[in-house]
Amino acid sequence: MNITIIAGARPNFIKIAPIIEAIQAKKQLGFDMNYRLVHTGQHYDKNLSDTFFTELNIPFPDINLEVKSGTQAEQTAAIMIGFEKELQQNSCDLAMVVGDVTSTMACAIVAKKAGIDVAHVEAGIRSGDMSMPEEINRIVTDSLTNYFFTTSNYANENLANIGVSKSNIYFVGNVMIDTLLKNLPKLRKPQIWDDFGLKNKTYMVMTLHRPSNVDEEKQLEKIIQQIALLGKNYPIIFPVHPRTKKLLKGLDLNFSNLHFVEPLGYLHFNYLVKNAFAVLTDSGGITEETTVMNVPCITLRDTTERPETCEIGTNVLVGNDTNKIENAFNKLLSGNWKQGQIPELWDGNAAKRIVDCLAEIYSLS
Ligand code: UDP
Numbered sequence: 001m002n003i004t005i006i007a008g009a010r011p012n013f014i015k016i017a018p019i020i021e022a023i024q025a026k027k028q029l030g031f032d033m034n035y036r037l038v039h040t041g042q043h044y045d046k047n048l049s050d051t052f053f054t055e056l057n058i059p060f061p062d063i064n065l066e067v068k069s070g071t072q073a074e075q076t077a078a079i080m081i082g083f084e085k086e087l088q089q090n091s092c093d094l095a096m097v098v099g100d101v102t103s104t105m106a107c108a109i110v111a112k113k114a115g116i117d118v119a120h121v122e123a124g125i126r127s128g129d130m131s132m133p134e135e136i137n138r139i140v141t142d143s144l145t146n147y148f149f150t151t152s153n154y155a156n157e158n159l160a161n162i163g164v165s166k167s168n169i170y171f172v173g174n175v176m177i178d179t180l181l182k183n184l185p186k187l188r189k190p191q192i193w194d195d196f197g198l199k200n201k202t203y204m205v206m207t208l209h210r211p212s213n214v215d216e217e218k219q220l221e222k223i224i225q226q227i228a229l230l231g232k233n234y235p236i237i238f239p240v241h242p243r244t245k246k247l248l249k250g251l252d253l254n255f256s257n258l259h260f261v262e263p264l265g266y267l268h269f270n271y272l273v274k275n276a277f278a279v280l281t282d283s284g285g286i287t288e289e290t291t292v293m294n295v296p297c298i299t300l301r302d303t304t305e306r307p308e309t310c311e312i313g314t315n316v317l318v319g320n321d322t323n324k325i326e327n328a329f330n331k332l333l334s335g336n337w338k339q340g341q342i343p344e345l346w347d348g349n350a351a352k353r354i355v356d357c358l359a360e361i362y363s364l365s
Helices: 010-028 050-055 072-089 102-113 133-144 153-161 175-186 191-195 217-230 242-248 266-274 285-293 322-333 350-361
Strands: 002-007 034-039 094-098 117-121 147-150 169-171 204-207 236-239 258-261 278-281 297-299 315-317
Touching: 002 010, 002 072, 002 102, 010 034, 010 050, 010 094, 010 175, 010 350, 050 266, 072 102, 094 102, 102 117, 102 133, 117 133, 117 350, 147 153, 147 350, 153 169, 169 350, 175 266, 175 285, 175 350, 204 266, 217 236, 217 242, 217 322, 266 285, 278 285, 285 297, 285 315, 297 322, 315 322
Parallel strands: 002 034, 002 094, 094 117, 117 147, 147 169, 204 236, 204 278, 236 258, 278 297, 297 315
Antiparallel strands: none
């Protein structure tokens, strides 16, 4: 069986690492399972791409389509053209896409039109917010998927509601958490720990990159100013995503507790998260990681496609509503944050389950 795995952006690399390892392990057991890794080049910045391949021991991609940046349509088109050529030269039995980035959707379309089955890892999650490009990517990808690998019962229900047959839904757990659990013992202090004199549980970490927060300058300035003031007794470490960096330049954000840094590698970033007093974010993956590490998480979004992180995890949604942000800080600073529980099957074995399912589906031996 030949699987083509597609990855294009930072969260994809974190998700494919355990899947590739599980395929290699299955092959070692004598199963006829091979993979080819396609990097679309959607993220090409060293800090958002190469570092993850090195730190997470992901094999070098077989090909990089080098699409680089562009508008939504430009990127989608470039990925589709590149991936169609790739499939013409190297066909496969199954195209595996992960997550909800532009590469996920673009490659699912190309594979399906080429008559190739599609497996979607992290299928079925929905925020209900059609202004998020990721929501459109999820809907289009799931409309073309043959095998749906899911992280939660919410995802299973969402898929059932759009008519997906139960027999094609495989509730396997969360590959992002496979990577986290495997790497917890390897997390390491970044240089900025000493540079800013950080101490356990006495600083916060912030990440912002969703268009709803960062594409409108005044909005972004207002949110960051409020957070810097509410958290004035805490250093706030803010690894700045390239999309956000462009906007920050013109803003009035001179606070002595607010430290802007480059995006961090996985092992450094999650060391900071694990030891943080709290995290402020608009990322999806980070809400899952904080839930598993039991770190309070304030999400600067109105919706989530991962409701389990709010219901049983450590996450609270505040959007960009100043009252909600203030209430969340009051809870945090008075030591009244909820304790998290770990969602079902987020146990480090999701990738193995995916590969076992595929071996069964394709009757491999
Ligand atoms: N991450 C990282 N360094 C950073 C910021 C994030 O390694 O400076 C990791 C984080 O641990 C998580 C992933 O990147 O695993 C989340 O990626 P992102 O927020 O870009 O995507 P999303 O989850 O929102 O799709």
